[in-house]
Each structure stands twice: as C-alpha cells, then as structure tokens.
Amino acid sequence: MSELPLRAQLAAVLGKGAASLSRATGRGDGSVIGGRIALKVEPDLLAKLARGRRLALVSATNGKTTTTRLIAAALRELGPVATNEHGANMPTGHITALSNAPDARNGVLEVDEKYLPRVLRDTNPAVVVLMNLSRDQMDRASEINLLAKKWREALALSETHVVANADDPLVAWAGMGAHYATWVSAGQRWKEDSWCCPECGGHLKREPEPHWECPECGMRRPETTWAVDNRTDAVVDPYEQRWPLRLNLPGDANRANAAIAMATAAAYGIPPERSLPRLQEIRSVAGRYTSVVTDGVEVRLLLAKNPAGWLESFAVLDPPRVPVILSVNAQIPDGKDTSWLWDVDYTVLRGRRVFVMGERRTDLALRLETDEVPFEVADKVSDVITRLKAEQPDITKVDVIANYTAFQQIRAAYGRVQ
Amino acid sequence: MSDTSSVLRIVWIYPDLLSTYGDQGNALILRRRAELRGIKTELVRVLSSDPVPVEGDVYLLGGGEDRPQILAADRLRSDGGLKRAAERGAAVFAVCAGYQIIGESYGDDADNPLPGVGILDVRSGRGETRAVGEIVADIAPELGGGRITGFENHQGRTAVGPSAVPLSRTVTGVGNDGHTEGAYQGQVIGTYLHGPALPRNPHLADLLLRMRVGEIPPLPPSWGETLHQERLAAAL
Numbered sequence: 001m002s003e004l005p006l007r008a009q010l011a012a013v014l015g016k017g018a019a020s021l022s023r024a025t026g027r028g029d030g031s032v033i034g035g036r037i038a039l040k041v042e043p044d045l046l047a048k049l050a051r052g053r054r055l056a057l058v059s060a061t062n063g064k065t066t067t068t069r070l071i072a073a074a075l076r077e078l079g080p081v082a083t084n085e086h087g088a089n090m091p092t093g094h095i096t097a098l099s100n101a102p103d104a105r106n107g108v109l110e111v112d113e114k115y116l117p118r119v120l121r122d123t124n125p126a127v128v129v130l131m132n133l134s135r136d137q138m139d140r141a142s143e144i145n146l147l148a149k150k151w152r153e154a155l156a157l158s159e160t161h162v163v164a165n166a167d168d169p170l171v172a173w174a175g176m177g178a179h180y181a182t183w184v185s186a187g188q189r190w191k192e193d194s195w196c197c198p199e200c201g202g203h204l205k206r207e208p209e210p211h212w213e214c215p216e217c218g219m220r221r222p223e224t225t226w227a228v229d230n231r232t233d234a235v236v237d238p239y240e241q242r243w244p245l246r247l248n249l250p251g252d253a254n255r256a257n258a259a260i261a262m263a264t265a266a267a268y269g270i271p272p273e274r275s276l277p278r279l280q281e282i283r284s285v286a287g288r289y290t291s292v293v294t295d296g297v298e299v300r301l302l303l304a305k306n307p308a309g310w311l312e313s314f315a316v317l318d319p320p321r322v323p324v325i326l327s328v329n330a331q332i333p334d335g336k337d338t339s340w341l342w343d344v345d346y347t348v349l350r351g352r353r354v355f356v357m358g359e360r361r362t363d364l365a366l367r368l369e370t371d372e373v374p375f376e377v378a379d380k381v382s383d384v385i386t387r388l389k390a391e392q393p394d395i396t397k398v399d400v401i402a403n404y405t406a407f408q409q410i411r412a413a414y415g416r417v418q
Numbered sequence: 419m420s421d422t423s424s425v426l427r428i429v430w431i432y433p434d435l436l437s438t439y440g441d442q443g444n445a446l447i448l449r450r451r452a453e454l455r456g457i458k459t460e461l462v463r464v465l466s467s468d469p470v471p472v473e474g475d476v477y478l479l480g481g482g483e484d485r486p487q488i489l490a491a492d493r494l495r496s497d498g499g500l501k502r503a504a505e506r507g508a509a510v511f512a513v514c515a516g517y518q519i520i521g522e523s524y525g526d527d528a529d530n531p532l533p534g535v536g537i538l539d540v541r542s543g544r545g546e547t548r549a550v551g552e553i554v555a556d557i558a559p560e561l562g563g564g565r566i567t568g569f570e571n572h573q574g575r576t577a578v579g580p581s582a583v584p585l586s587r588t589v590t591g592v593g594n595d596g597h598t599e600g601a602y603q604g605q606v607i608g609t610y611l612h613g614p615a616l617p618r619n620p621h622l623a624d625l626l627l628r629m630r631v632g633e634i635p636p637l638p639p640s641w642g643e644t645l646h647q648e649r650l651a652a653a654l
Contacts, residue, residue, distance in 0.1 A: 003631070074453050135438065135439065143483040143484070145483050145486075146483070146484075192433075192437065194437060195434035195435075195465075196434060196466075196486060197490070201485055201486065201489045203434060203465060203466055203467040227610060336551070336552075336569075337439065337569045337571065338569075339439040339440030339443070339569060339612065339613030339614055340439060340440055340613075341440065341612045341614075342440030342441070342442050342443030342446070342613060342617065343437075343440055343442060345437070362644055362645045362648050363645060365641040365644070365645075366617055366640070366642055366644075366645050367443075367617075369640060369641050370443075370447060370450055370617070371446075394569035410626060
C-alpha cells in the first residue's frame with residue numbers, strides 16, 4: 001500500500017506500534033488499541049486502506065469468526081489475505097487487519113452486526129456475507145428486526161454482491177436489498193425469532209422445510225443455488241455437484257459456515273475443488289472447538305453466546321456418557337441479562353452428567369432444575385476433572401459449553417489455547 | 419380453576435410475537451410450582467394466527483420489539499378472547515411490551531398513542547432514556563408484600579390510572595416512572611420485570627397460582643429462592 005497518502009501511512013505505522021506494545025505487555029492481542037490510535041490520526045483511514053482491494057465483509061449473530069476464518073483460508077488460493085482473525089470486528093479492528101497486510105489484494109473482514117452499514121459504506125466491498133440473525137445480548141445490542149432493516153437499506157445503496165442464507169427469513173429479507181445475490185440454503189435450527197414476516201409482520205408459513213413464505217404479503221424464500229445437506233455431510237453446488245465436506249469442525253452450524261464460505265470463494269473465482277481442501281484443514285478457530293488434554297482427559301471447548309448458539313452446541317455434544325460443563329458469566333461482553341437461558345430447552349441433556357459453573361451458575365441451576373435435568377455445581381474445570389477421575393479413573397472426555405467471558409477464562413487457564 | 423375441569427390451564431399468548439427474552443420461563447415455573455403441589459396443568463401456546471381461548475386460568479404475555487408489539491395488540495383487540503377471559507376472572511400476567519398493550523393505550527416508536535386491550539387501567543408512552551438493568555421493588559402490601567427482583571430493558575413510561583394500583587414501589591431501577599413498578603387490577607398484573615420474572619420471584623408465581631386455586635401449601639426452598647436472594651444482594 002505504498003500509494004497510501006503520507007498521513008494514512010503514519011497512522012497505520014503508529015497503530016501497529018501500539019498493537020505491538022499491547023501484545024508485549026500482555027494486555028491483549030493488539031487489534032483494538034492499534035486501530036484506535038490510527039483512527040485518531042486519520043479518520044478516513046478505513047476507506048483509504050480498503051481502496052483497490054477486493055474485500056468480503058462477514059456478518060451474522062453466530063459463526064462470524066469461524067466463517068471469516070474459512071473464507072480467508074479459501075481466498076489464500078489467490079495469494080495473501082488481509083483479515084481480522086482475532087475477532088476484533090469493529091472499524092478499529094478492520095484498520096489493524098488491513099494495515100497489517102498492505103500487499104494483500106484480497107481481504108475478508110468479520111463485522112459486528114451493528115457496524116455493517118457503516119463498514120459497507122466505508123470499504124465498498126466486493127462481497128457481503130450474511131448468515132443468520134437471532135436474539136443476542138439485548139441489553140446492549142439493537143433489536144434484530146431493526147438491524148435487518150438497516151442492512152437492507154445499506155445494501156440497496158451499494159453495488160455489492162451478497163452471499164446470504166436464504167433459510168433465515170430475516171437475513172434473506174435483508175439480502176434482498178442488494179442488486180446482486182447468491183442464495184445458499186444453509187439451514188436454520190433456531191426459529192424462535194423468525195415466525196413473522198419481516199416485510200409485513202404476517203405469520204410465516206414455514207413448511208416444507210426449508211421453504212418459507214408469507215401468506216399475507218407473498219414474501220417468500222428466494223431460490224437457492226447452493227445447499228447444505230446435513231444428512232449426507234455434503235454441499236451441493238450450482239451445477240448440482242455434491243461435495244462431501246468432511247470438515248474438522250463439528251456440527252451442522254459449521255457445515256452451514258462452510259457452504260457459505262464455498263459460495264463466497266466461488267464469487268472470487270475459486271471453485272469448490274480448490275476451496276474445500278483448505279476448509280478441511282481448519283481444526284479450531286480462536287480456541288473454539290479446541291481440545292486441551294489435562295490429567296489424561298480431553299476437554300473440548302465450545303463457545304456459545306446466545307440461545308441459537310447453545311442449541312447448536314447441544315447438537316454437537318459427544319455421546320451421552322461424555323459429561324458436560326456449562327459455564328455462564330454476565331459481564332458486559334456477555335450481556336448483563338441472563339434471561340436468554342430460559343429460551344433454551346435443556347431436556348436434551350437428561351441422562352448426561354452435567355456441571356454448572358461461572359458467575360451466573362445459580363441461574364443455570366434453577367433453569368436445569370426446572371427442566372428436571374440433574375446437575376452438580378462446580379468452581380473450576382480442573383475441580384470437575386478431579387472429581388470425575390476419582391469416581392471413574394478411565395474417563396477420557398469432557399465437553400465444555402461457555403459464553404464469552406466464561407470461555408475466555410477457561411481458555412486462559414489452559415494458556416490461551418488456539 | 420375452570421369450572422369444567424380440574425386442570426390448571428396456562429395460556430401463553432403469542433410466543434411468535436411476544437417472546438423476546440426468556441418469557442418461556444414464566445410459563446415453565448408456573449407449571450412446575452403447580453405440579454409440585456399435585457395440581458395438573460396444561461400449557462397452551464397460542465400463536466398470533468390462532469384464536470385466544472376464553473377458558474384459560476392464567477394468561478401470560480411476554481415482551482417484544484416495537485412492530486411485533488403493535489401486531490400483537492391489533493390481533494388481541496380484534497380477537498377479543500383475552501378481554502373476555504379477564505372479565506371471567508382469569509389471572510393475567512403481562513411483561514414489558516405485553517404489560518403496555520393490555521393497558522388503555524401505549525406509544526408506537528414515534529410515541530403516537532395506540533389503543534390497548536383495555537384490561538388494566540394504565541397508559542404508556544416513551545421516555546427520554548432507555549431503562550436497562552437490574553431492578554428491585556417492594557410489592558404492594560395488599561398483595562402480601564415482599565421484594566421482587568428482575569431485569570428491565572425498555573423505553574416505556576407508564577402512568578397508573580384510578581382503577582389500577584401500582585404493583586410495587588421501586589427500590590432501584592426505573593419501572594413505571596422511577597417510583598413505582600408495574601400495576602394490578604383485580605387478577606390482572608403487568609410489570610416491566612422482563613423475561614423470567616416468575617423464576618426469579620417464586621412468591622410472585624405463587625401469588626398468581628393462589629388467584630386461581632386458592633390456598634396452596636408452601637414448597638421446600640429450591641434454587642429459585644437462592645437465585646432470588648443472590649440477585650437482590652447483587653442489585654442492592
């Protein structure tokens with residue numbers, strides 16, 4: 001990016017210095033502080049750094065970080081890729097990502113849902129990737145109907161190409177604002193936020209799955225060209241060719257993420273035979289799905305921040321004999337309101353050994369008691385392992401589902417595992 | 419309970435429109451606390467495309483975003499079932515957006531007044547600021563008193579009219595207007611304590627049950643009481 005104006009170059013360099021300092025002092029990974037300093041020096045920096053690149057913006061309630069990682073892996077077929085892989089998904093993080101890769105012609109940026117219209121305007125991306133919208137941290141986030149409306153309006157003002165999940169009515173409605181779209185049938189397990197037509201509020205007819213339409217105004221699911229087939233673990237491309245996925249990331253949610261990533265790669269001219277092998281190499285994303293082995297027990301870490309995420313996590317739990325630890329905090333990044341725990345159905349955990357942890361474990365305890373799921377209270381993962389080993393010396397696996405800061409605490413206890 | 423059966427019918431109104439944050443919790447706890455006392459229950463989920471049954475015992479309404487709130491109010495008014503049920507003496511527990519629409523009037527996103535279902539004498543509009551956070555309030559002595567704890571997240575401000583009485587006085591948080599929280603009129607209760615207000619306040623759940631089944635034996639303390647105490651301690 002040697003053609004950057006001097007002021008923008010200076011801003012980018014200053015930002016990088018602050019980022020190194022942040023990492024060296026152990027205060028963070030540097031993505032946010034670096035961008036913040038750079039923005040002070042040059043407010044238009046994001047637009048300047050984006051100029052001349054082919055960027056993909058990725059937004060959703062769940063799966064942003066993973067899908068960004070998958071797309072970045074696929075785009076490396078074309079050379080270096082600028083990306084915010086640490087999940088710093090606001091403009092400061094985007095600036096850091098782009099300044100760190102001055103020569104990358106292609107880039108993929110995870111974007112916080114609320115910031116998408118602004119980042120879309122500033123970066124003029126080639127592609128906008130939209131996966132799902134559901135209730136999440138409503139004490140600090142916008143209402144999702146309002147978010148979808150803002151996405152739709154911002155897309156209508158741009159010339160960008162949308163790659164979106166047609167099976168999520170709110171996302172599809174937002175994506176329909178764009179002039180160009182690739183529709184993916186990526187599925188939707190959590191439906192509690194999309195019973196109503198985003199256009200007129202009518203009660204949507206949602207059968208046969210994945211079809212949906214509004215009997216009142218006629219809004220309906222767009223025709224798709226890509227589809228996930230969870231039953232056979234495959235993606236079907238626009239030429240009706242089936243691609244067995246065999247990912248190293250678990251669950252339907254990641255099959256959806258992979259299908260979206262393959263469709264996005266195709267928009268960059270990368271066919272499935274070249275994108276898919278790169279997706280298959282990914283085993284964990286910023287600690288998510290990582291296993292750590294402690295005291296001879298494999299502990300798998302699953303991050304889930306909201307009801308839709310918990311539902312997906314329950315679906316990837318190992319067979320019933322594997323115990324599960326649930327950990328919930330309610331700090332600012334988690335949302336201070338734990339009401340969402342009541343939106344999740346826990347009865348699927350019956351028959352499994354369940355432990356509750358975290359600052360809001362009493363909320364979890366009452367929730368499980370109400371669903372008649374037996375559980376035990378714990379302070380730390382290591383205490384659970386000790387307890388389990390004492391009773392059952394041959395135990396080999398434990399799953400952990402935690403929300404944001406609870407996940408980070410557990411991850412930190414095992415040395416910020418990747 | 420209904421004259422026709424010995425089953426306590428819990429009617430959850432419009433989970434497709436009014437279920438923003440954990441509203442299911444109120445239905446689940448009512449059912450559990452009834453069944454632990456040997457009372458049979460039936461939980462009826464009424465979608466906005468369906469008629470509201472009149473023969474329920476306890477009706478629950480949850481929170482919702484602006485547009486679903488308006489749709490829910492329109493449908494409830496044209497359906498008429500909830501109003502008839504309330505006139506028959508059913509208990510109603512309405513939260514947040516649901517609280518506003520069972521009143522005489524409520525405000526849309528531009529604060530234009532819209533007509534409510536009219537079973538609770540309150541009028542709601544929009545405040546200058548959003549009230550978000552833990553709330554603690556003391557229930558009216560006529561309802562047995564006691565402290566309630568909850569989480570509020572709303573921009574509404576509600577004036578309680580002469581036919582209704584404030585449900586509680588706020589200790590911390592905003593509620594109706596910074597002084598009182600919620601309202602009741604006969605067996606109809608409205609509150610800004612969103613989502614799982616009844617799980618966090620077992621005595622409030624029992625108050626609703628008593629309205630329909632008369633005296634009920636106490637239950638041994640459970641995690642509900644622990645959570646109640648813990649949230650009170652955290653907020654005060």
